[in-house]
Amino acid sequence: MTPPLSFDQRVWRMVEQIPPGRLATYGQIAELIGAWGCARQVGWALRRLPLPSSTPWHRVVQASGRIAMTPSREGSDWIQRQLLLAEGIPVQADGRLPLAQVRWRPDASCGTVPGDPAS
DNA sequence: TAGGTGACGGACC
């Protein structure tokens, strides 16, 4: 039997599914692992992620389309900004992201679709 | 043990 995954592990596993150049929100991740309304807990799970990490934690942003900027992150927010820029995701001076254009859709993983706005 | 805090989000103004 497979041992039950902890909340943190479920979050990290889901985040690893986000393809390069795409973004997901904290609330979206929470919903995908069956923890509707627990967006804050997703934030804590990513906070506990040891850095550097192969998990693309930088692809998780706020539903408002911004990078969560707070002194308590001690710079990881600025690292996130740089990693996103390196992936080709434009980050405006005010921190705004084109979330609507690069939003990750878990169900869109069945190959390329003609007319896909992300292609 | 109780109360404040926060890598959120949505409602309201």
Place this chain on the structure above:
DNA sequence: CGGTCCGCCACCT
């Protein structure tokens, strides 16, 4: 579009 408030719930005094 931005500022505030409140519900949410694990963490940390």
